[in-house]
Amino acid sequence: MTVGHSSWREVANAEESESMGDPVRVDGRRIWRLFTPYRWRLASVLGLIAFTSVVGILTPFIVKAIVDDALPNKDLELLFVFVGALIAIAAVEAVVSVLQTLIVSRVGQAVMHDLRIGVYVHLQRMSLRFFTGTRTGEVQSRISQDIGGMQSFVTNTAVDLTRSAAVVCVSVVAMLVLDWRLALFSFLALPFSIWVNGRVGALRERVTTRQQERLADMQSLVQESLSVSGIVLSKTMGRSQRMVERFTGTSREVAGLEVRSHTAGQWEYSVVTLLISAMPALTYLLGGFLMGNTPSITIGTLVAMIALQETLTWPLEEILRSTVEFRTARAHFARIFDYQDREVDIVERADPVVRAPADIRGDVRFHQVSFRYAGAPEPTLRRIDLDIRAGTKVAVVGGTGSGKTTLGYLVARLYDVDSGAVTIDGIDVRDLSFTALAGMLGVVTQEPYLLHASVAANLRFGKEDATDAELVEAAKIAQIHELISSQPDGYDTVVGERGFRFSGGEKQRIALARTILRNPPILLLDEATSALDTRTERAITEALDKVMADRTVITIAHRLSTVRDADQIIVLNRGEIVERGTHEELVARNGHYAELVTGNAPTPASCGD
Incomplete structure (x- = not known):
């Protein structure tokens, strides 16, 4: 029966065996x-x-x-x-x-x-x-x-x-x-x-x-x-x-x-x-x-x-x-x-490891990590080995579908690895309590979600007891304070459904300010500045360099201008690490990264980014 073309009488008079499936039995x-x-x-x-x-x-x-x-x-x-x-x-x-x-x-x-x-x-x-x-x-x-x-x-x-x-x-x-x-x-x-x-x-x-x-x-x-x-x-x-x-x-x-x-x-x-x-x-x-x-x-x-x-x-x-x-x-x-009755596939251990954010150095390691999305014909990530030292800035780049975002998901344990392990300071993320893991990470995505509430309420979603002064400081770092202050209601301005009162770049900056407010030891930026103009992006980067000094920053990016200053750049292709090094080293190598810089890299056919 085609939706939109079935008549009311067809539905009302259909035979029971044809129009109604047997219901699931409940004890x-x-x-x-x-x-x-x-x-x-x-x-x-x-x-x-x-x-x-x-x-x-x-x-x-x-x-x-x-x-x-x-x-x-x-x-x-x-x-x-x-x-x-x-x-x-x-x-x-x-x-x-x-x-x-x-x-x-x-x-x-x-x-x-x-x-x-x-x-x-x-x-x-x-x-x-x-x-x-x-x-x-x-x-x-x-x-x-x-x-x-x-x-x-x-x-x-x-x-x-x-x-x-x-x-x-x-x-x-x-x-x-x-x-x-x-x-x-x-x-x-x-x-x-x-x-x-x-x-x-x-x-x-x-x-x-x-x-x-x-x-x-x-x-x-x-x-x-x-x-x-x-x-x-x-x-x-x-x-x-x-x-x-x-x-x-x-x-x-x-x-x-x-x-x-x-x-x-x-x-x-x-x-x-x-x-x-x-x-x-x-x-x-x-x-x-x-x-x-x-x-x-x-x-x-x-x-x-x-x-x-x-x-x-x-x-x-x-x-x-x-x-x-x-x-x-x-x-x-x-x-x-x-x-x-749906099984919870990601569960907290009965005796999870608890660590305060202040006690975390920020070492992140991927050891032989492989992952495949359900129903995908091929793994999204294959045998990933990656060491990210505490306090360093690491960029992950690659074409669409190369597995960049999935790498970030595994750090945040939004998915569990199929094999291998992701560790923070030597502790498997699967052994950490959910609260401890969330306290270690600050995640900003390409499409940030804002609540239908005031700007202040959205910012305090990251830190409920934040003072007004802390809100302003975080907003200044994210280069959004002046815009918020120019609104008739200031920080009480309601952002609207999914933040549609603000542009994409403005929403990203509000989301970034929300994460900065939490002051996490590890910051994960997944295309977090993709909607920003070059000038604003540079200003935010400079501000972040100051506030996130001695903290681990993992940047997932398409736009390579945002990763030139990274301590290490990881290049993914079809779920595998094909290159790693600094910007200068990778350009001189004239390999896959150089093709990304010149815009000549092929787009991989893969499931997941």
């Missing part, structure tokens, strides 16, 4: 375990449910006594007692209902909070590999749409199901006590109702699974096309109408699935409703036949039985609805558990 016990930390609060709810069920079931018997005793005998005193009892029961049920609602709401929201936090924390632990292979809109959809879809079940349905089950049990016992023949007759519609409910529940689970997939597609489309970058792309490419058509098609399919979800089984349910609605009238008819031959069946018995049937009807409907809600919610749980 119900895993869902119930979410409630385990709140078992005592839930136990109190169950106690309240049991109490109200027992108290509520007295109502039909009081009605029977009113019809058979108080009214025929015109006993007003007895009638007042019975009426008072009915009012008291209603008052008790009202008070208990409020208590139940308070407890259930708090437990439900606590479970939702735990689930959201659990998913978010797990995703924070995932490596860069997961996020490069997953759409941002998909992640957002699962955290918002899927967890939101569980809200009703977690907050209300589970407890409603328990309360209804208690009422059903007590009502069935009371009906059998009143008269077992009328009771069994009242249960005739149950088997058909259960069959219909199971069929509808399975269908809605499949529909919900598909629906959430399409909602994720729609959210991803919105995230991509209505971002600043997406709008610029669609307008400059003249593809705005095409984006509208894509969104319309996806929205139409979501609407069809929504209709399918709400209308599934309605004909079967209407038959069940008809049977349940007809049951009181049929009970009167059967009771009329039995009354002549069965003295125990009185008018009061019939009235009480009908009252019990009505008492039984809503909890039965609630149970049937709740089981369908559970099947629907299970589709949401499946998508959330799918994320929670």
